[in-house]
Amino acid sequence: MFASANPGKPCRPLGAAGAGRCAMLHASSFARGWSASEFEKLLTSSSVVADCIGDAPRFQGFVLSRIAADEAEILTVAVDSAARGQGLATTLLGRHLANLARKGAASVLLEVDDANRPALALYRRFGFRQVGRRPAYYAKADGSKGNALILKLEL
Numbered sequence: 001m002f003a004s005a006n007p008g009k010p011c012r013p014l015g016a017a018g019a020g021r022c023a024m025l026h027a028s029s030f031a032r033g034w035s036a037s038e039f040e041k042l043l044t045s046s047s048v049v050a051d052c053i054g055d056a057p058r059f060q061g062f063v064l065s066r067i068a069a070d071e072a073e074i075l076t077v078a079v080d081s082a083a084r085g086q087g088l089a090t091t092l093l094g095r096h097l098a099n100l101a102r103k104g105a106a107s108v109l110l111e112v113d114d115a116n117r118p119a120l121a122l123y124r125r126f127g128f129r130q131v132g133r134r135p136a137y138y139a140k141a142d143g144s145k146g147n148a149l150i151l152k153l154e155l
């Protein structure tokens with residue numbers, strides 16, 4: 001259904017055992033990190049779908065979504081900074097969207113900083129479209145505020 005840029009890279013479902021690795025990768029990717037126990041809670045929730053990518057034991061990226069009724073929301077996605085720009089997120093998201101569709105999601109929503117060019121390129125590649133905007137939504141490390149775009153994809 002969704003094209004894979006890295007057909008050789010293994011994607012797999014992510015369980016609670018990956019909470020610590022998610023927390024480390026998340027902390028190095030976002031201004032405000034989530035703790036391992038926050039990830040553990042998410043990864044043990046029956047409404048959360050999580051996938052990761054990387055040849056064991058290297059953990060190169062992950063994506064988490066929550067499904068409610070037939071709507072999914074991508075909660076977070078990150079790829080190790082040393083492995084970015086090689087198509088890993090494209091492979092991972094392709095697999096993840098197919099999983100969400102298989103689990104009954106008819107559409108997917110997410111929020112993204114309007115200055116996050118790699119993330120915007122990633123989502124647009126899959127056909128996400130802007131359905132909303134929240135001005136001055138993100139607090140940045142330098143004290144400025146970033147605008148959030150709300151994007152949606154019909155599966």
Ligand SMILES: CC(C)(COP(=O)(O)OP(=O)(O)OC[C@H]1O[C@@H](n2cnc3c(N)ncnc32)[C@H](O)[C@@H]1OP(=O)(O)O)[C@@H](O)C(=O)NCCC(=O)NCCS
Nearest residue numbers: 029078079084085086087088089090112118119121122125
């Ligand atoms: C966003 C992120 C997951 C992309 O991961 P990635 O593995 O580098 O992405 P890919 O290599 O699959 O590339 C995806 C798209 O982004 C583009 N891209 C990658 N790096 C880029 C950069 N530095 N600047 C602009 N575009 C970039 C690619 O060209 C590709 O677009 P295309 O399909 O039109 O060619 C990664 O940059 C990341 O983890 N960022 C920090 C966390 C984050 O911002 N997550 C998203 C929150 S909403």
